[in-house]
Amino acid sequence: MKGMTIIVKKTAQLIAGMIFMYGIYVIVHGHLTPGGGFAGGVIMAGSLILVILSHGTDFFSLVKEEMGTTIVESAATICVILIATAGFLFGTKVFFNNFLPKGNVGDLVSAGVLPLYNIFVGIEVAASVFIIFLSLIIFKEESPK
Amino acid sequence: MEVAISIITGLMILGALFAIHAKDLLSAVIACGIVGYGLVICFLLLKAPDLAIVQIVVDTITLIMMVAVVLDSSREESFSRLDTFGKIAAATGLIIIVVLFYFFIIASSNLDVLGKSSLRMANAYIHGAAQKTGSANLVTGVVFDFRGYDTMGEAVVLVTAVLGVLTILRLKGKK
Numbered sequence A: 001m002k003g004m005t006i007i008v009k010k011t012a013q014l015i016a017g018m019i020f021m022y023g024i025y026v027i028v029h030g031h032l033t034p035g036g037g038f039a040g041g042v043i044m045a046g047s048l049i050l051v052i053l054s055h056g057t058d059f060f061s062l063v064k065e066e067m068g069t070t071i072v073e074s075a076a077t078i079c080v081i082l083i084a085t086a087g088f089l090f091g092t093k094v095f096f097n098n099f100l101p102k103g104n105v106g107d108l109v110s111a112g113v114l115p116l117y118n119i120f121v122g123i124e125v126a127a128s129v130f131i132i133f134l135s136l137i138i139f140k141e142e143s144p145k
Numbered sequence B: 001m002e003v004a005i006s007i008i009t010g011l012m013i014l015g016a017l018f019a020i021h022a023k024d025l026l027s028a029v030i031a032c033g034i035v036g037y038g039l040v041i042c043f044l045l046l047k048a049p050d051l052a053i054v055q056i057v058v059d060t061i062t063l064i065m066m067v068a069v070v071l072d073s074s075r076e077e078s079f080s081r082l083d084t085f086g087k088i089a090a091a092t093g094l095i096i097i098v099v100l101f102y103f104f105i106i107a108s109s110n111l112d113v114l115g116k117s118s119l120r121m122a123n124a125y126i127h128g129a130a131q132k133t134g135s136a137n138l139v140t141g142v143v144f145d146f147r148g149y150d151t152m153g154e155a156v157v158l159v160t161a162v163l164g165v166l167t168i169l170r171l172k173g174k175k
Helices: A006-028 A037-055 A062-086 A114-142 B002-021 B025-045 B049-072 B084-108 B120-133 B138-146 B148-168
Strands: none
Touching (some): A037 A114, A037 B049, A114 B049, B025 B049, B120 B138, B138 B148
Protein backbone atom coordinates (compact mmCIF):
# COMPACT_ATOMS: atom_id res chain seq x y z
CA MET A 1 0.00 0.00 0.00
CA LYS A 2 1.45 3.34 -1.03
CA GLY A 3 1.40 6.46 1.10
CA MET A 4 -0.60 9.58 0.35
CA THR A 5 0.55 13.05 -0.74
CA ILE A 6 2.90 15.26 1.29
CA ILE A 7 0.01 17.45 2.54
CA VAL A 8 -1.71 14.44 4.10
CA LYS A 9 1.61 13.20 5.55
CA LYS A 10 2.44 16.51 7.25
CA THR A 11 -1.12 16.94 8.60
CA ALA A 12 -1.05 13.40 9.98
CA GLN A 13 2.31 14.05 11.66
CA LEU A 14 0.90 17.19 13.30
CA ILE A 15 -2.38 15.65 14.49
CA ALA A 16 -1.44 12.06 15.42
CA GLY A 17 0.44 13.01 18.60
CA MET A 18 -2.41 15.18 19.83
CA ILE A 19 -4.96 12.41 19.20
CA PHE A 20 -2.73 9.99 21.15
CA MET A 21 -2.49 12.44 24.09
CA TYR A 22 -6.28 12.89 24.01
CA GLY A 23 -6.68 9.12 24.26
CA ILE A 24 -4.38 9.05 27.29
CA TYR A 25 -6.43 11.91 28.84
CA VAL A 26 -9.70 10.04 28.33
CA ILE A 27 -8.21 6.91 29.95
CA VAL A 28 -6.63 8.65 32.96
CA HIS A 29 -9.74 10.76 33.68
CA GLY A 30 -12.01 7.74 33.17
CA HIS A 31 -13.22 7.73 36.78
CA LEU A 32 -14.06 11.48 36.72
CA THR A 33 -15.56 12.28 33.29
CA PRO A 34 -17.38 10.23 30.62
CA GLY A 35 -15.08 7.86 28.80
CA GLY A 36 -12.71 5.28 30.19
CA GLY A 37 -10.54 2.40 29.13
CA PHE A 38 -12.53 1.21 26.12
CA ALA A 39 -13.14 4.63 24.52
CA GLY A 40 -9.63 5.95 25.18
CA GLY A 41 -8.00 2.77 23.91
CA VAL A 42 -9.83 2.95 20.59
CA ILE A 43 -8.85 6.65 20.25
CA MET A 44 -5.17 5.73 20.79
CA ALA A 45 -5.42 2.96 18.17
CA GLY A 46 -7.04 5.48 15.81
CA SER A 47 -4.00 7.75 15.93
CA LEU A 48 -1.68 4.83 15.06
CA ILE A 49 -3.98 3.76 12.21
CA LEU A 50 -3.94 7.37 10.91
CA VAL A 51 -0.13 7.36 10.75
CA ILE A 52 0.03 4.02 8.91
CA LEU A 53 -2.73 4.92 6.41
CA SER A 54 -1.09 8.25 5.54
CA HIS A 55 2.54 7.08 5.31
CA GLY A 56 2.00 3.75 3.56
CA THR A 57 3.37 0.40 4.56
CA ASP A 58 6.98 0.79 3.38
CA PHE A 59 7.70 3.25 6.19
CA PHE A 60 7.39 0.72 9.05
CA SER A 61 8.39 -2.92 9.48
CA LEU A 62 4.86 -4.15 10.10
CA VAL A 63 5.62 -7.73 11.17
CA LYS A 64 7.94 -6.48 13.94
CA GLU A 65 5.27 -3.99 15.10
CA GLU A 66 2.72 -6.82 15.18
CA MET A 67 4.96 -9.02 17.35
CA GLY A 68 5.52 -6.20 19.87
CA THR A 69 1.83 -5.26 19.97
CA THR A 70 0.83 -8.87 20.63
CA ILE A 71 3.15 -9.03 23.65
CA VAL A 72 1.83 -5.68 25.01
CA GLU A 73 -1.77 -6.84 24.66
CA SER A 74 -1.22 -10.13 26.47
CA ALA A 75 0.75 -8.42 29.26
CA ALA A 76 -2.02 -5.83 29.81
CA THR A 77 -4.69 -8.55 30.03
CA ILE A 78 -2.60 -10.50 32.55
CA CYS A 79 -2.13 -7.28 34.59
CA VAL A 80 -5.91 -6.76 34.79
CA ILE A 81 -6.42 -10.31 36.09
CA LEU A 82 -3.47 -9.98 38.53
CA ILE A 83 -4.89 -6.76 40.04
CA ALA A 84 -8.27 -8.46 40.38
CA THR A 85 -6.62 -11.46 42.07
CA ALA A 86 -4.73 -9.16 44.47
CA GLY A 87 -8.11 -8.40 46.05
CA PHE A 88 -7.83 -11.83 47.75
CA LEU A 89 -4.90 -10.60 49.85
CA PHE A 90 -6.44 -7.53 51.50
CA GLY A 91 -9.56 -6.89 53.62
CA THR A 92 -12.62 -8.81 52.46
CA LYS A 93 -11.35 -11.84 50.54
CA VAL A 94 -13.20 -11.42 47.24
CA PHE A 95 -12.25 -11.19 43.58
CA PHE A 96 -12.24 -7.57 42.24
CA ASN A 97 -11.86 -6.13 45.76
CA ASN A 98 -11.15 -2.36 45.81
CA PHE A 99 -8.30 -2.59 48.34
CA LEU A 100 -6.54 0.78 47.92
CA PRO A 101 -7.72 3.87 49.89
CA LYS A 102 -10.62 5.68 48.19
CA GLY A 103 -9.53 9.32 48.71
CA ASN A 104 -11.78 12.32 48.00
CA VAL A 105 -14.48 11.87 45.36
CA GLY A 106 -13.48 14.01 42.35
CA ASP A 107 -9.68 14.05 42.81
CA LEU A 108 -7.45 12.72 40.03
CA VAL A 109 -5.84 10.19 42.38
CA SER A 110 -8.89 8.60 44.00
CA ALA A 111 -11.26 5.65 43.69
CA GLY A 112 -8.70 3.03 44.75
CA VAL A 113 -7.79 0.57 42.00
CA LEU A 114 -10.32 1.78 39.40
CA PRO A 115 -7.80 4.06 37.57
CA LEU A 116 -5.37 1.10 37.33
CA TYR A 117 -8.07 -1.07 35.73
CA ASN A 118 -8.83 1.81 33.31
CA ILE A 119 -5.18 2.17 32.29
CA PHE A 120 -4.55 -1.54 31.67
CA VAL A 121 -7.87 -2.10 29.86
CA GLY A 122 -7.08 0.96 27.72
CA ILE A 123 -3.68 -0.44 26.73
CA GLU A 124 -5.27 -3.81 25.97
CA VAL A 125 -8.07 -2.37 23.79
CA ALA A 126 -5.65 -0.11 21.88
CA ALA A 127 -3.33 -3.04 21.17
CA SER A 128 -6.24 -5.29 20.11
CA VAL A 129 -7.74 -2.86 17.58
CA PHE A 130 -4.27 -2.04 16.23
CA ILE A 131 -3.41 -5.76 15.83
CA ILE A 132 -6.61 -6.41 13.85
CA PHE A 133 -5.76 -3.50 11.51
CA LEU A 134 -2.11 -4.61 11.17
CA SER A 135 -2.99 -8.23 10.40
CA LEU A 136 -5.45 -7.12 7.69
CA ILE A 137 -2.72 -4.99 6.06
CA ILE A 138 -0.08 -7.75 6.35
CA PHE A 139 -2.54 -10.22 4.82
CA LYS A 140 -2.97 -7.88 1.86
CA GLU A 141 0.79 -7.34 1.46
CA GLU A 142 1.59 -11.06 1.61
CA SER A 143 -1.25 -12.29 -0.61
CA PRO A 144 -0.18 -13.18 -4.18
CA LYS A 145 -1.08 -10.55 -6.78
CA MET B 1 -37.60 13.47 23.04
CA GLU B 2 -39.58 10.40 21.91
CA VAL B 3 -40.52 12.18 18.67
CA ALA B 4 -36.86 12.97 17.92
CA ILE B 5 -35.78 9.40 18.67
CA SER B 6 -38.57 8.06 16.44
CA ILE B 7 -37.45 10.28 13.53
CA ILE B 8 -33.79 9.25 13.95
CA THR B 9 -34.77 5.57 14.15
CA GLY B 10 -36.74 5.95 10.92
CA LEU B 11 -33.69 7.48 9.22
CA MET B 12 -31.56 4.58 10.51
CA ILE B 13 -34.03 2.04 9.04
CA LEU B 14 -33.96 3.90 5.70
CA GLY B 15 -30.15 3.86 5.70
CA ALA B 16 -30.05 0.14 6.45
CA LEU B 17 -32.55 -0.59 3.65
CA PHE B 18 -30.51 1.50 1.19
CA ALA B 19 -27.33 -0.33 2.23
CA ILE B 20 -28.92 -3.64 1.23
CA HIS B 21 -30.14 -2.47 -2.19
CA ALA B 22 -27.30 -0.14 -3.28
CA LYS B 23 -25.51 -1.10 -6.51
CA ASP B 24 -22.27 0.66 -5.52
CA LEU B 25 -20.69 -1.00 -2.48
CA LEU B 26 -18.98 2.25 -1.38
CA SER B 27 -22.33 4.03 -1.02
CA ALA B 28 -23.63 0.96 0.84
CA VAL B 29 -20.79 1.31 3.37
CA ILE B 30 -21.51 5.04 3.80
CA ALA B 31 -25.21 4.19 4.32
CA CYS B 32 -24.14 1.79 7.09
CA GLY B 33 -22.53 4.85 8.71
CA ILE B 34 -25.98 6.47 8.96
CA VAL B 35 -27.05 3.64 11.28
CA GLY B 36 -24.02 4.05 13.55
CA TYR B 37 -24.06 7.84 13.80
CA GLY B 38 -27.84 7.90 14.27
CA LEU B 39 -27.32 5.55 17.21
CA VAL B 40 -24.78 8.06 18.61
CA ILE B 41 -27.39 10.85 18.55
CA CYS B 42 -29.94 8.52 20.19
CA PHE B 43 -27.44 7.76 23.00
CA LEU B 44 -26.80 11.50 23.52
CA LEU B 45 -30.56 12.23 23.66
CA LEU B 46 -30.99 9.43 26.23
CA LYS B 47 -28.19 11.03 28.37
CA ALA B 48 -25.60 8.26 27.95
CA PRO B 49 -22.38 10.08 26.98
CA ASP B 50 -20.09 7.11 27.82
CA LEU B 51 -21.85 4.87 25.30
CA ALA B 52 -21.93 7.71 22.75
CA ILE B 53 -18.14 8.21 22.94
CA VAL B 54 -17.43 4.49 22.49
CA GLN B 55 -19.98 4.18 19.67
CA ILE B 56 -18.70 7.19 17.67
CA VAL B 57 -15.03 6.11 17.89
CA VAL B 58 -15.65 2.43 17.08
CA ASP B 59 -18.03 3.33 14.24
CA THR B 60 -15.50 5.72 12.67
CA ILE B 61 -12.69 3.14 12.75
CA THR B 62 -14.95 0.38 11.42
CA LEU B 63 -16.05 2.69 8.58
CA ILE B 64 -12.42 3.49 7.70
CA MET B 65 -11.55 -0.24 7.53
CA MET B 66 -14.66 -1.04 5.43
CA VAL B 67 -13.91 1.80 2.98
CA ALA B 68 -10.31 0.56 2.65
CA VAL B 69 -11.53 -2.98 1.93
CA VAL B 70 -14.12 -1.82 -0.64
CA LEU B 71 -11.62 0.42 -2.45
CA ASP B 72 -9.19 -2.50 -2.61
CA SER B 73 -11.69 -5.11 -3.91
CA SER B 74 -14.52 -4.64 -6.38
CA ARG B 75 -17.11 -1.88 -6.00
CA GLU B 76 -19.86 -3.68 -7.91
CA GLU B 77 -22.56 -5.59 -6.07
CA SER B 78 -23.37 -8.87 -7.84
CA PHE B 79 -27.14 -9.35 -7.76
CA SER B 80 -28.72 -12.71 -8.48
CA ARG B 81 -32.31 -13.64 -9.27
CA LEU B 82 -34.46 -15.34 -6.65
CA ASP B 83 -34.66 -19.13 -7.09
CA THR B 84 -37.11 -21.45 -5.30
CA PHE B 85 -35.00 -21.72 -2.17
CA GLY B 86 -34.69 -17.92 -1.99
CA LYS B 87 -38.49 -17.50 -2.22
CA ILE B 88 -38.99 -20.03 0.61
CA ALA B 89 -36.42 -18.19 2.75
CA ALA B 90 -38.06 -14.80 2.09
CA ALA B 91 -41.51 -16.16 3.01
CA THR B 92 -40.14 -17.67 6.24
CA GLY B 93 -38.54 -14.35 7.14
CA LEU B 94 -41.82 -12.47 6.60
CA ILE B 95 -43.73 -14.95 8.81
CA ILE B 96 -41.13 -14.60 11.59
CA ILE B 97 -41.34 -10.78 11.39
CA VAL B 98 -45.14 -10.85 11.73
CA VAL B 99 -44.98 -13.23 14.73
CA LEU B 100 -42.28 -11.11 16.43
CA PHE B 101 -44.32 -7.90 15.94
CA TYR B 102 -47.40 -9.58 17.45
CA PHE B 103 -45.50 -10.53 20.63
CA PHE B 104 -43.79 -7.10 20.65
CA ILE B 105 -47.18 -5.34 20.70
CA ILE B 106 -48.37 -7.62 23.54
CA ALA B 107 -45.17 -6.98 25.56
CA SER B 108 -44.99 -3.22 24.98
CA SER B 109 -48.35 -2.69 26.71
CA ASN B 110 -46.82 -4.01 29.94
CA LEU B 111 -43.62 -1.92 29.84
CA ASP B 112 -43.05 1.36 31.67
CA VAL B 113 -42.65 4.67 29.84
CA LEU B 114 -39.20 5.07 28.24
CA GLY B 115 -36.72 6.36 30.80
CA LYS B 116 -39.25 6.40 33.66
CA SER B 117 -38.78 2.89 35.05
CA SER B 118 -37.04 2.65 38.44
CA LEU B 119 -35.50 -0.73 39.20
CA ARG B 120 -34.39 -1.64 42.72
CA MET B 121 -30.75 -2.31 41.71
CA ALA B 122 -30.55 0.92 39.67
CA ASN B 123 -31.72 2.98 42.65
CA ALA B 124 -29.06 1.39 44.88
CA TYR B 125 -26.38 2.18 42.28
CA ILE B 126 -27.47 5.80 41.78
CA HIS B 127 -27.62 6.71 45.48
CA GLY B 128 -24.71 4.75 46.97
CA ALA B 129 -22.08 4.15 44.27
CA ALA B 130 -20.06 7.38 44.66
CA GLN B 131 -19.46 6.77 48.38
CA LYS B 132 -18.81 3.02 48.00
CA THR B 133 -16.39 3.16 45.07
CA GLY B 134 -14.96 6.69 45.37
CA SER B 135 -15.46 7.23 41.62
CA ALA B 136 -17.15 10.43 40.44
CA ASN B 137 -18.12 8.77 37.12
CA LEU B 138 -20.92 6.37 38.04
CA VAL B 139 -20.45 4.22 34.91
CA THR B 140 -16.79 3.47 35.69
CA GLY B 141 -17.74 2.63 39.27
CA VAL B 142 -20.35 0.12 38.09
CA VAL B 143 -18.27 -1.32 35.24
CA PHE B 144 -15.03 -1.92 37.15
CA ASP B 145 -16.26 -2.44 40.72
CA PHE B 146 -19.79 -3.88 40.97
CA ARG B 147 -19.66 -5.60 37.57
CA GLY B 148 -15.96 -6.49 37.46
CA TYR B 149 -16.55 -10.00 36.13
CA ASP B 150 -18.41 -8.60 33.08
CA THR B 151 -15.56 -6.25 32.24
CA MET B 152 -12.97 -9.01 32.56
CA GLY B 153 -15.14 -11.13 30.25
CA GLU B 154 -15.25 -8.33 27.68
CA ALA B 155 -11.47 -7.99 27.76
CA VAL B 156 -11.03 -11.75 27.33
CA VAL B 157 -13.55 -11.77 24.44
CA LEU B 158 -11.47 -9.08 22.71
CA VAL B 159 -8.28 -11.14 23.19
CA THR B 160 -10.04 -14.21 21.77
CA ALA B 161 -11.22 -12.22 18.73
CA VAL B 162 -7.66 -11.04 18.09
CA LEU B 163 -6.39 -14.63 18.36
CA GLY B 164 -8.97 -15.73 15.79
CA VAL B 165 -8.02 -12.93 13.39
CA LEU B 166 -4.32 -13.73 13.77
CA THR B 167 -4.99 -17.41 13.12
CA ILE B 168 -7.11 -16.90 10.00
CA LEU B 169 -5.22 -14.03 8.33
CA ARG B 170 -1.83 -15.72 8.18
CA LEU B 171 -0.39 -16.87 4.88
CA LYS B 172 3.26 -17.37 5.83
CA GLY B 173 3.99 -19.27 9.06
CA LYS B 174 6.06 -17.62 11.77
CA LYS B 175 9.66 -18.80 11.86
